[in-house]
Amino acid sequence: MTLPLSGPAYQQAVERAHGELAALTRSPGRGLGQLRGEVADSWRRSLVNLGGPAERREPRMVSDDALRDVRQGHPLSPVLPIIRRLLVDPAQDAGLIVALGNAEGRLLWVEGDPAARRRAEAMGFVPGADWSEASMGTSAPGVALYSGRPVQVSRAEHFHPVVHPWSCSAVPLRDPADGRIVGVIDLTGGDEAVSPLALPLLSAAAEAVHSAWRDHALPGPG
Numbered sequence: 001m002t003l004p005l006s007g008p009a010y011q012q013a014v015e016r017a018h019g020e021l022a023a024l025t026r027s028p029g030r031g032l033g034q035l036r037g038e039v040a041d042s043w044r045r046s047l048v049n050l051g052g053p054a055e056r057r058e059p060r061m062v063s064d065d066a067l068r069d070v071r072q073g074h075p076l077s078p079v080l081p082i083i084r085r086l087l088v089d090p091a092q093d094a095g096l097i098v099a100l101g102n103a104e105g106r107l108l109w110v111e112g113d114p115a116a117r118r119r120a121e122a123m124g125f126v127p128g129a130d131w132s133e134a135s136m137g138t139s140a141p142g143v144a145l146y147s148g149r150p151v152q153v154s155r156a157e158h159f160h161p162v163v164h165p166w167s168c169s170a171v172p173l174r175d176p177a178d179g180r181i182v183g184v185i186d187l188t189g190g191d192e193a194v195s196p197l198a199l200p201l202l203s204a205a206a207e208a209v210h211s212a213w214r215d216h217a218l219p220g221p222g
Helices: 006-017 019-027 037-050 065-074 077-093 116-123 140-147 198-215
Strands: 097-102 107-112 151-154 167-174 181-189
Touching: 006 037, 065 077, 065 107, 065 167, 065 181, 077 097, 077 107, 077 140, 077 181, 077 198, 097 116, 097 140, 116 181, 140 151, 140 167, 140 181, 181 198
Parallel strands: none
Antiparallel strands: 097 107, 097 181, 151 167, 167 181
């Protein structure tokens, strides 16, 4: 039986797996108990890229001027009204955040519930921050961009402890012309962010974006 991602039994198993991370540095093939395979694989990559989890880790940032340039040149910019209507407005009412990033994991827009956004600022989940797997370890946007697949990451499944209070779901966005990844849509918040409805909602929004891009020439990626 598959345990719910946010359920206490599974989260306790994930916490125990964190205690085994040190052993992974000595034996990379070691198992991690009940930890889901895609999360365990991401932890292993995170260990290689970042070393052991730190109590505090700051994402790499870009300046406001650089962020403005990336936003203006990115194909997400002209479809923002679609995303705001389908995702941001409902997320705000549900206490959730919607983040949009480019293919490198740079967050371009972070919108939604104001209180949740203020809390997320404490871990650097803000526009201009690099939330790729190479920068911040296991998170839904980082793993979705690495794998090219929809992903959910719940609480302690995140690599770094600073992100453990949060859950997130993310889907990659692709250029309809050639299939290359050009961005990511992420839903972040409490357990509602990994509910059974989260990925279908994100996937529907992503398809609406893809349809808009197919109807109009897709600009070059930012």
